Amino acid sequence: MEKFISEERIDKATEEELFEMKLWIYKESQRLEQEQMAVDRKVAEIEAEMKKFRDRFQFERSRLEHDKQKLQDDKALFDQQIEILKEGFDKLNIDKKKLERERKKLEQEKGYLREDEYSRAEIFFQGVNSLLALKKRYRDLMKIYHPDNLCGDHKLCDIINEEYNVLLRQFDAYMKA
Structure with a gap:
């Protein structure tokens, strides 16, 4: 366009x-x-x-x-x-x-604690004159000194066990005689 x-x-x-x-x-x-x-x-x-x-x-x-x-x-x-x-x-x-x-x-x-006190564990069982008293004292001592307790002592527990075994044999021997 x-x-x-x-x-x-x-x-x-x-x-x-x-x-x-x-x-x-x-x-x-x-x-x-x-x-x-x-x-x-x-x-x-x-x-x-x-x-x-x-x-x-x-x-x-x-x-x-x-x-x-x-x-x-x-x-x-x-x-x-x-x-x-x-x-x-x-x-x-x-x-x-x-x-x-x-x-x-x-x-x-x-x-x-003096070492002679550890060696003289018989103090723990002093005055025990029967098998029933020995076992009761042992249970009481284990409640106190067992290593699982707060104030427990393994070494002292072993000493107590040894003394307990000695006294237990003595009572057994006395009973058999």
Whole structure:
């Protein structure tokens, strides 16, 4: 339709040519309107996608901030728990040292007992004059000195057992005679 471009041609155009020009202009305006509508739809789609992207970006940003805050809170809680554990371990170490000192003190006190008292286990059975009294005294001594007890002593328990066995054989021999 380049023939319709100049103004001179429009002035000199016939009715039929003017009708063709109007028809062409009408078709061209329809085509342009359709292209404009397509462009408007495309712009609306792009704007909708941008809005979705902004919303999603905002959501992810807020979620990231929330996770960041939660991580900071968890770290602070973890640090508090570590401090509590450190204090607990320090207290345990102090208690352990105290208990070790008390154990050494008790061993020292046991060491003050004279060795001849250990060798003279008959003191434990002094005054026993019957088999029934011997067994009762033995049970009572085992309740006191058995190694499973808090104040128990394995060495002293062995000495008591030896003396008990000696006295038991003596009573058995006396009874048989």
